[in-house]
Amino acid sequence: MTVMALSCVYMAADVYLVCLQHALSTEKEEVMGLLIGEIDSKKVAHISAVVMLRRSDKRKDRVEISPEQLTNAAIQADKLTHELGRTMRVLGWYHSHPHITVWPSHVDVRTQAIYQMMDEGFVGIIISVFSEDKVSKEQQVQITCFQSTNQSPEGESPQYIRLEVPLHIQPTSCLSKPCLQSMVELPEILFQEEKDSYDATTKLTFLSILAQLNNKAVLTQALCHITEVVSGPLVMALEQRKANNQKRCRELLQERESLLTLKSTM
Template sequence: MTSAQKAIKKVFLDSDVFTACLHHCLTSEKEEVLGLLIGKVDEASFCHVLASIVMHRSDKQPDRVEISAPQLCIATAYADKLSVVLGESVRVIGWYHSHPHITVWPSHVDVNTQFTYQMLDSFVGLIFAVYQNDPGSAGNTVQLTCFQSVEDPTHPGRVVRKDIELQIVNKPMKLFNLKAIVDLPTILSQEETHPERPDQADVNDPLTFLFNEALETLTLVHIASRVAMPLLEGLEARLQSAKARLAELERSLPPSRPPPQ
C-alpha cells in the first residue's frame, strides 16, 4: 500500500481516552511522555480511538520520545485483549506524546517518526502541548493537534506534517480507560527503578547511600502529591457528580403503581 492509501480523513477521539491521555501528559512538566492509541479505521478512512496505553520511558528527555519494538508488542497484545472485551477487532492505530512548555506543532523528529509507522499501517499522531503560559488567560492552557506525515512534493526525500481533523466524542468512562488513569502513579514509580542502578547493599559510601535513598523518597513523594492525590480528588469529584445525577434522574421518574389485585 502507498502512503496515500493510508491517509486518514478524520479522527474521532472518545472523551474518556482524551481524559486518560491528558492526565498522563500533565504528570511531567520537564520531560515528554508517550503512549499508544488503540482503535479501528473504518472503510471510509475515519479513525476511531477507543483506548490508550501508557508507555514506559527508559530514557527521559525534555524534547523527544521514542517507541521501541517491545513497547509496540505490549500494546499489540493489549489491543488483542480489548478486542475480546469490545467484541470487535481493534489494533494500535496511533501514538500520543506531550510537549511541555513548547509549541504544539510536531518537530522534524516527530514527523519522521510518524512517517515510519505509517509505512506499517494506518497511523495517526496526537500531540498535547501542556503547561503553556498564555498571557491572555488566567492560567496554563492545553493545546491538541492531530497529524500524519506526507512526502513533500517540492523536496523529494523530505516529509512534512499533514493536519488531520479531530473530533472529541462524548462517551461514558469505560472501565479499561479508567484503569489507565488509576495505574498512572504505579507506572511512574516503576520508571524510577533503573536496572543499571547498583544495589544499595553494594554501596560502600554512606553519603552515597543516603543520597540515593533520599532521592528515591523525594521522587515517590512527588508522584504521590502531584499525581496520585489530584487523580484521587478528581475521581472522587466525578463519583459525587455521578451520584447527584443518578439521584436527580430517580426523582424525575413517575411514582410506581401498586400491582393490580
C-alpha cells in the same frame, strides 16, 4: 496533491482525559502512549482506548517506543476486540510537549513516517502542556493530530513534512472501563520509572555513602511528588465521580418508583 490516508480522527472524551492526565504528570520530560481504536470505511479513525507506556530512558525532548511495547499494545487491542465485539487495533501514538509548541519536531515527523510505512492509517497526537498564553498569562493546553508525507520527487532522498489531520473530541457519558484502568495504572507507571532509575544507581560500585543517601532522598522526593500531583488528585476525582454516580442512581430509583406508582393508579 497529497492523498490523506485518514479524513479525520474522533477521540473519545474519556481517552482525551487520560492522555491529558498523563501529559500533566510531569513537566520535565515528555511522556508517551499508544492509541487503540478502529478505522471505518470512510477513512475516519475512532480512538476508544489508550495504553500508557513506561519510559526506560527519560529524555527532555525525546520519546521512544520499543517493539515490545507495540506488541503488548497489540495484545491489549486484541483483548478489547473480544470485550467490545469490534475490531480494535493500535492506530496511533501520542506524546507530550511540556513548555514548548504543540507542533511536531523534525524528529517527530520522521518517527511518524516510519510508523506509516507499517500502517498508512497510523496517526500521531501531540499535547502541549505547561505553556503560558502571552496575553492572559494563563496556562494553556493545545493538541494537534498529524501524519507525515514525503514532499521529495520520486527517486530522491525523502523529505517529510507534517500533514495535519482534523481532530474531534467526542463527548462520552461515562468513563469507560479501559480508560479507568489506564488512569489507575498511571501512578504505578510513574513509580516504576523512578524505581528503575534508582535501582540503576545501586549497581554503581564507586558511589560514596553520601551519594547513596542523596539518591535515596531523590527517590523519596519523586514519590512524594507523584502522590501530590497524580495520586491525590486522581483519588479525589474518582471519589467525586463516585458521589455523582450514586446521586444519579438515587434519582433514577426515585423516578422508577414514581413511574411504578403512576402505573398502579392508571
